[in-house]
Amino acid sequence: MNRLAAPPSTGLAPALVLVRDQRLRAEVRRVAAAAERRTDERAMPVGRHAWSGAGLVIVDTAAARAAASAGCPRRSGIVLVTEGEPAVPDWQAATAVGAERVVALPGGAVDLVEQFAAHAEVETGSGVVVAVTGAGGGAGASTLAAAIALRGAALRIRADTVLIDGAPLDGGLDLVLGMENVAGLRWPDLVIEDGRVSAAALHSALPAGAPGLVVLSCGRHGPGRSPTELTPAAVRAVIESGRAAGDLVVCDVSGERGPAADAMVDAADLVVLVVPARLRAVAAAEVLAAHLGSRNPNRGLVVRGPAPGGLRGADVAEVLGLPLLAAVRGQAGLAARLERGGLSVRRRGPLRDAADAVLAMVGADRR
Incomplete structure (x- = not known):
């Protein structure tokens, strides 16, 4: 087991302001x-x-009501602000969202300054987190996640890229990249203390999938070996270490469901849903899209061909109510390349186009 040190604390996080007026x-x-x-x-x-x-x-009163209706979790450090003295509906909204304080502005400015001082927490960093999940078996989420990570590293959109395997029953994401024999730690080897991990320690301990890319893969099963168990706390620690360091963090959620997968979805700046252009996969995606939306509104859709029934990407996007990032045909020879030596996206093609569309959505291509 390898124990990874926690990073030092730096800076102050910005306050999240949800005020319409x-x-x-x-x-x-x-x-x-x-x-x-x-x-x-x-x-x-x-x-x-x-x-x-x-x-x-x-928050203002409208945002407080919306947050309560959306099921935003209770937390410390929520302040509801009003213009002038609060009325009964304002207090009701504050109670619904779990606000610690109601501050009437401009008269309560000093009180709000005190709240800023009381809730000064660690800067979360400028990293970008993308989670990729799939609808139906063999949707191609792992392949797309690996392609996004490879393109991100090749374009150097961040100093480092971290690809995280969140599908412990899928055999190990290192196989997709053909790096199963590359030395370095996998999920079963990590022990993360105090819920935090140093990005520098993580970068040096994990195997490299390409220049600027490290991969945290699940282990493979075998006689006497149990499946990799991912805990939400460990997942959050790894993701937040990358975010704090300014990394591009790509999470392969695949078809996984449960607390660890939810932690990846919750943390993402963008959740990408990969849907094959088949009727049954679209039907499954309707349920999944609703679940993802309950946890994270920042979602995008990639539709993958071939389309035996002629389903178009725009049709699937309309059914699911999601923005279409890319609709791509099947890529000839991809399956054989994955079997022989692992994924690469050096040449132009549908997979590279889809990866670039995802990176453009999170603004990563402009860095």
Whole structure:
């Protein structure tokens, strides 16, 4: 077992501001500037990572109601702001979302400054997290996840790319890359203490799949060996170490379901759903898309051919109510390449196009 050290703490996280009214939002900005704190202004719905990872969450009454209806988890550091003295509906919304304080602005500016000071947490970093999952067996989620990681490393969109295997029953993501014999740690070898892990230690301990790319793969089963068990705490620790270091983190969720898979979905800046252009796969994807949406609204769709019944990507996107990132045909010879020596995306083709479309969606291609 290899015990990985925790990283040092650095910086302050921006406060998540979910305030629609322009005058009230401007007042929050003014107070944040006085408190010397940055803000991350968004609109509901937001992903669970943004909600749970912010040091302070500032909501108005409408956002508080929306967050409560969406099932955003209870947490410390929620403040509801109102323009002028709060009324009964404001207090009801504060109770529903679990707000610690209701602050009337502009008169309560000092109180809000104190809340900024009381909830100054560790900076979460500038990394990008993409989770890839599939609808139906053999959707191709693992292959797409590996292609995204390879393209990200080749383009150097971040200093480092980390590919995380979140499918312990799929035989090991290192096989997809043809690196099963490359030395380095796999999930069963890791012991993460205190729920945190140093990105530098992780980069040096994991096997390299390509220049700038390290891979955390599940182990393979065998006589006397149990399946790899992934815990949500370990998954979050690895993902957040990459995010804090500014890495591109790609998670292969595949068809996995459960707490560890949910942790990957919750943490993602973008969840990519891969759906084969077949009727049964689309039917399965309807249920899966609803589940993903309950955890993270930031979703995109990749439709993969061939389409025996003539299903088009736009048709599938309309049925699922998801933005279409790419609709690609089947790639000739891909299965044989995976069997012989592992995946590569050096040449142009449908897989590379899909990977580039995902990276463009998260803005990674502009770095």
